[in-house]
Amino acid sequence: MKQLVLAGGGHAHVRVLAALAARPLPGVEVTLVTPQPTQWYSGMVPGVIAGRYAPEDAQIDLAALAHRAGVRLVLDAVAALRPEARQLRLAGGNDLAYDALSLDTGGELARDLIDGAREHALFVRPLHSFVQLWPRLQSLAARQPGLQVVVIGGGAAGFELALAMRRALVAQARVTLVAGNAGLLPGFPRGLRHRALAALKSRAVTVIADDAVEIKPGQLRLSGGSRLPCDAPVLALGVQPPAWVADSGLRLASDGFIATGATLQSVSHPEVFAVGDVSRRIDAPHPRSGVYAVRAGPVLTANLRAWAAGQALQPYRPQRFALALLSCADGTALASWGPLFAHGAWVGRWKDRIDRAFVESFREGVQGTSLLAR
Ligand SMILES: Cc1cc2nc3c(=O)[nH]c(=O)nc-3n(C[C@H](O)[C@H](O)[C@H](O)COP(=O)(O)OP(=O)(O)OC[C@H]3O[C@@H](n4cnc5c(N)ncnc54)[C@H](O)[C@@H]3O)c2cc1C
Incomplete structure (x- = not known):
């Protein structure tokens, strides 16, 4: 059996797990390494803080999803990577060998950027x-x-x-x-x-x-x-690469994140895939947001299947603009897509529907992921 390790239960990996639950990967033993058995869906966390959502509304049950997908669950975290040995060192002290590795572990907040x-x-x-x-x-x-x-x-x-x-x-x-x-929301339309x-x-x-x-x-x-x-x-600042990435031996982009190409593989180690905030597409840079990680999920799934079957991999073309929906905590939300923007209660209802549908789509018995997700 080939060994595929999925590290992190981020936005792309939940879609990989859902796809594997629907159609397994023959001849491959898949392991998910995650420090937590559930994944908080960041888009709904402000709503949890505001008291608009119950905590369970905003969480994806990774353990249940892995179980349905026939994926072995390891509750631990990647602490180091030795790509030449195709081995991960986990924070708990164990080593984990892989034939292919997919990283969707997100970024970290720098603890020392501000004194104190x-x-x-x-x-x-x-x-x-x-x-x-x-x-x-x-x-x-x-x-x-x-x-x-x-x-x-x-x-x-x-x-x-x-x-x-x-x-x-x-x-x-x-x-x-x-x-x-x-200033406030740099990069967003002036209006x-x-x-x-x-x-x-x-x-x-x-x-x-x-x-x-x-x-x-x-x-x-x-x-x-x-x-x-x-x-x-x-x-609530932007993310930085996790510390273990710097010593991983993988080629890094100039900002220190894992450098990947069109097929979502590391540019230095093709058996390592990396998606979401932990990576940087050097051929097609795009902002870090959940949208891009979610959208990478289906291509990542297809490429992991292609890797297992020894077939050609396909490119992921990031969209030019991503829809951003910002909750104002009063039932209204702001929307922006490229230079366009809108504000109102209807945007709030739209965001609520998209977010709930995304989390719901990973519950048992629910088919598919909302295409509108993020
Ligand atoms: C409050 C808030 C609201 C946001 N709202 C939005 C929004 O509405 N729309 C949007 O597009 N973006 C939003 N973002 C940004 C968005 O959360 C990130 O861009 C997105 O989470 C990145 O997804 P990811 O899959 O790369 O990683 P993540 O979602 O961060 O998931 C990473 C996973 O990996 C696990 N992990 C971490 N380290 C390790 C390790 N060493 N080993 C194994 N597993 C590990 C984590 O526990 C986590 O489960 C928001 C961010 C915040 C903080």
């Missing part, structure tokens, strides 16, 4: 730790009226989480969004950025276009030198 963050901040990734710690912040806010919550990061996650926290904590806390020097700013202002979320450089108990320092009162810093 490691000691004092709440990090939004890993999502399971963040969601687990969130009730503690809620009870702190209940005990300490006027608590200063500062969300750091002006991207989609920071925007959605600032509004979600504002909604959940209502009058108990003040919420500030430190969006960074590039959408105005609407997003208006949404934050209307809910009394203060927005600061500056970088946070230091966090101390009760205080946050900005690059311009000013200081903000801050009892609960929440870090």
